[in-house]
Every structure is written in structure tokens, then in C-alpha cells.
Amino acid sequence: MPLLEQHRRGWQNWAGTQRCEPIAIHRPRSEEKIAAIVSSAAIVGERVKVVGSGHSFTPIALTDGHLIDLRDYAALLQVNRSATRATAQAGITFSAFSRALFPRGLSMPDMGDIGYQTIAGGTATGTHGTGANFGCLPTQIARMRVVLADGSTVECSPHDDPELFHAARVGIGALGIASTMTFRLEPAFNLHAREQPLPLDDVLDGLDEFVDDNQHFEFFWYPGSRHAATKRNNRTARPADEYAAWRRLRDDVVIANYASNATVQLARVAPALAARVRRLAATESRGDYVDRSYRVFTSERKVRFHEMEYFIPRAAAREAFGRVRTLINEGGHGVIMPVEMRFTAPDDIPLSMSEGRETCSIAVHMLRHQPYEQYFAAVEAIMRDYDGRPHWGKLHFQSASTLRPLYPQWDRFQSVRARVDPGGIFANSYLDRVLGPVGA
Numbered sequence: 001m002p003l004l005e006q007h008r009r010g011w012q013n014w015a016g017t018q019r020c021e022p023i024a025i026h027r028p029r030s031e032e033k034i035a036a037i038v039s040s041a042a043i044v045g046e047r048v049k050v051v052g053s054g055h056s057f058t059p060i061a062l063t064d065g066h067l068i069d070l071r072d073y074a075a076l077l078q079v080n081r082s083a084t085r086a087t088a089q090a091g092i093t094f095s096a097f098s099r100a101l102f103p104r105g106l107s108m109p110d111m112g113d114i115g116y117q118t119i120a121g122g123t124a125t126g127t128h129g130t131g132a133n134f135g136c137l138p139t140q141i142a143r144m145r146v147v148l149a150d151g152s153t154v155e156c157s158p159h160d161d162p163e164l165f166h167a168a169r170v171g172i173g174a175l176g177i178a179s180t181m182t183f184r185l186e187p188a189f190n191l192h193a194r195e196q197p198l199p200l201d202d203v204l205d206g207l208d209e210f211v212d213d214n215q216h217f218e219f220f221w222y223p224g225s226r227h228a229a230t231k232r233n234n235r236t237a238r239p240a241d242e243y244a245a246w247r248r249l250r251d252d253v254v255i256a257n258y259a260s261n262a263t264v265q266l267a268r269v270a271p272a273l274a275a276r277v278r279r280l281a282a283t284e285s286r287g288d289y290v291d292r293s294y295r296v297f298t299s300e301r302k303v304r305f306h307e308m309e310y311f312i313p314r315a316a317a318r319e320a321f322g323r324v325r326t327l328i329n330e331g332g333h334g335v336i337m338p339v340e341m342r343f344t345a346p347d348d349i350p351l352s353m354s355e356g357r358e359t360c361s362i363a364v365h366m367l368r369h370q371p372y373e374q375y376f377a378a379v380e381a382i383m384r385d386y387d388g389r390p391h392w393g394k395l396h397f398q399s400a401s402t403l404r405p406l407y408p409q410w411d412r413f414q415s416v417r418a419r420v421d422p423g424g425i426f427a428n429s430y431l432d433r434v435l436g437p438v439g440a
């Protein structure tokens with residue numbers, strides 16, 4: 001087989017909203033093959049983009065050059081239970097990683113809403129879960145091997161090439177291709193989940209207590225409802241409930257997804273009725289149960305949608321949410337999907353959305369068939385009043401000139417980029433927009 005398979009095939013993201021036609025799509029099974037694809041492309045001046053599970057809503061993973069899909073490079077390589085660390089190939093998903101770790105006595109300290117993302121693609125955009133004492137998922141990375149633009153491979157950690165490590169944890173695909181990654185973990189734990197609809201105003205009034213009294217707190221608010229669907233997850237020594245898995249299947253797969261799918265269809269013909277049904281669904285709760293950590297953290301998502309998420313100082317959470325609520329209540333945007341609020345601890349990663357500040361994130365969603373631009377632009381205008389930073393993998397309208405002032409370590413990231421990818425082989429039009437040209 002030729003090194004660069006020369007056939008054109010289209011690629012699209014999970015939501016089906018971003019598409020590209022790469023020169024070729026490669027599915028390497030070894031680090032050597034990844035490096036060979038990069039160096040061969042570099043010789044002829046073609047660009048390369050590595051893709052994870054395609055779960056970003058932005059055009060961040062698109063390319064008109066070579067697309068590297070790591071689904072066949074996804075093995076768990078090493079587990080060190082006493083050091084609470086594990087190493088895996090970059091294409092493994094968070095679900096597969098955490099499922100394999102649990103029987104070996106380890107858990108990820110925190111996870112996002114879903115586990116379909118690859119460990120490399122998820123961390124590259126700063127993916128996070130929730131919990132005021134838990135950083136975004138890239139803060140769990142202990143070391144990584146990276147294939148650089150010239151096809152060489154480097155090992156980086158706080159001790160080996162610390163500048164590269166510092167920046168590459170949230171590298172937004174601009175610095176190289178992570179091939180293997182080592183994560184800092186915890187001894188395996190179960191979570192006690194309490195999922196309960198509560199009056200929204202009570203939740204907002206008691207926000208600090210909800211956030212500080214629970215390890216992982218978040219809520220969803222369905223427009224028009226007076227209730228918030230709250231989730232409180234805390235570590236417990238209790239064993240998993242016997243019926244936890246069945247309840248998950250019923251609630252996540254059947255109610256949350258197939259019932260949601262039905263409301264999506266309904267929304268096309270009777271949007272007001274669909275909004276009522278969704279509000280009622282929000283008052284259904286998964287209740288009170290104990291299960292393995294990764295099963296509680298993540299759930300299924302079958303309905304396709306658009307999403308934007310902004311990260312603001314925690315102190316502004318209530319006020320900013322109130323403004324979004326007013327925007328929605330004033331009508332005009334036809335919003336039936338929820339607003340989600342989560343929290344993350346500060347970190348020191350240059351392009352992390354939680355860099356240097358206790359953070360609250362507010363996410364807004366629109367069904368895939370609905371226009372989202374005006375609504376998202378109006379929410380973005382609110383978030384900019386709080387120096388909001390957009391999720392790199394979710395929709396936003398910002399560019400390098402407006403983003404740079406939001407990130408105190410911006411120039412530090414850019415100088416690492418100029419060193420490791422001076423020719424911009426890993427660039428694409430999204431990176432041109434949000435970072436500017438290499439060396440800028």
C-alpha cells in the first residue's frame with residue numbers, strides 16, 4: 001500500500017455540521033506510521049490534521065490536506081495501580097479508557113457529559129466535567145509523546161521539554177500529534193448520584209452551597225420551566241446499585257434520547273408543544289443511585305444539535321445566567337434545548353478556558369435543523385462582558401485578535417507553536433482564524 005493513500009473521501013463531524021474533503025484519510029496502527037505520514041506530507045508541502053471522534057462542533061478538525069484518524073491506534077498500554085497512572089494510545093475513547101481502568105483499580109477523577117471523545121481529541125480542546133475542585137481533563141495528563149511537524153517524536157512532561165508539555169495539554173491540534181498519553185488517576189470509586197428537579201430560583205440563590213457542598217454539581221435549565229434539573233455526584237464507599245445499569249439504559253437511552261428524538265420531530269411542526277414536552281421531561285429525574293464513576297459521569301447522546309459554551313469567572317455565574325434567561329424569556333429565538341451550568345477549578349495551561357481563574361461554564365444548545373446564529377451571537381455578547389472564553393470545540397464567533405487579550409499566556413503558546421510547527425503543517429482555516437498565522 002502506498003504511504004499516502006491517494007483517494008478522496010469526505011469526512012464529517014458527529015453533528016453532521018462540518019464537512020471536508022481531505023486529500024486522503026489515513027488510519028495508522030503505529031507511531032512510526034503516523035510519523036511517516038507527517039514527514040511525507042511535509043516534504044511535498046501538504047497539511048496534516050489528526051482527528052479524534054469528530055465530536056467538536058467547530059471546524060477545528062477539518063482539512064484539505066491529509067486527515068489522520070486514530071481509531072485503530074487505541075490500545076491501553078500500561079497501568080500502574082500503585083502510582084495511579086495509566087498510559088494509552090491517543091485514539092482510545094474516554095469511555096473505553098475508563099471502562100478498562102475500573103477493573104484494574106483506577107478511575108479518572110472527573111469526566112465530561114459523554115465518553116465518546118478520544119483522550120487526545122478531548123483534551124486538545126480543553127474538555128471538562130464539573131466540580132469546583134476539579135480542573136479540566138487536560139490537567140490529568142502526566143506526560144505525552146508527540147509527533148512533530150518534521151516527523152520526529154518527542155516525549156514531554158513537566159521534566160522533559162516542559163514548555164511543549166505546558167502548552168500541548170490544550171494544543172487545539174496546532175502543535176503536533178499526540179501518540180501516547182499518560183494520565184494521573186485515582187483509585188477506582190463509585191459515585192452517589194442525586195438527580196433532582198429543584199426550583200431554579202432556589203438553585204441560583206444557593207449556588208455557592210450547591211457547588212461547594214458537592215464534588216460534582218451541575219444543572220440544566222429548560223426554557224420556560226421554573227425548575228432546574230440538578231445533578232449532584234459524590235464519591236461513596238457504597239457498592240453499585242443492582243439496577244443502576246438498567247435505570248441508566250431506561251433514562252439515558254430511552255427517555256433522554258428516543259423521547260428527545262420524538263420532540264425533535266415535534267419541534268418541526270409544533271415548536272410550542274415540543275417545548276412543553278421537554279419542560280415536562282426536565283422534571284423527570286433519574287433519582288438517587290450509586291454506580292461506577294464513569295457510568296455516572298457520562299451518558300448517551302443521540303439527538304444531534306449545535307452547541308456553544310462560554311467560560312466566565314465563577315463570581316459572575318448568577319448574573320450572567322440571569323441575563324441569558326432573560327434573553328430566552330424575551331422570546332424570538334425559539335429555544336427548546338437546555339442551558340447547562342458547570343464549574344471547574346483554575347489551572348495553569350496557556351489555552352485552557354479555566355486558566356488562572358475559578359470558572360463557571362454556561363452552554364447553550366439548538367437543534368440541528370434550527371438556525372442558531374442569532375441566539376448564539378446574543379449569548380456571546382453577554383459572555384464577552386465577563387471576559388468569557390469560548391470552548392475551542394464548540395461554536396463561537398471570535399478570532400485571534402479578540403481571543404488574545406483573554407489568555408495571559410497567549411504569547412507563550414504562540415512561541416511554542418512557532419518552534420515546533422514553523423511551517424504551519426498542522427494549521428487549517430479554523431486555526432488561521434483563532435490563532436492567526438504561525439509566528440503571529
Ligand SMILES: Cc1cc2nc3c(=O)[nH]c(=O)nc-3n(C[C@H](O)[C@H](O)[C@H](O)COP(=O)(O)OP(=O)(O)OC[C@H]3O[C@@H](n4cnc5c(N)ncnc54)[C@H](O)[C@@H]3O)c2cc1C
Binds near residue numbers: 394
Ligand atoms: C454530545 C457531545 C457532548 C459533549 N460534552 C462535552 C463535555 O461534557 N465537556 C466538554 O468540555 N466538551 C464536551 N463536548 C465537546 C468535545 O468534548 C470536544 O469537542 C472534544 O474535543 C471532542 O473530542 P474528539 O475526540 O471528538 O476530537 P475531535 O473533535 O475529532 O478533534 C478536536 C481537536 O483535537 C485534535 N486532535 C485529535 N486527536 C489529536 C491527537 N492525537 N493529537 C493532537 N491533537 C489531536 C484535532 O486535530 C482537533 O483539533 C461534547 C461534544 C458533543 C458532541
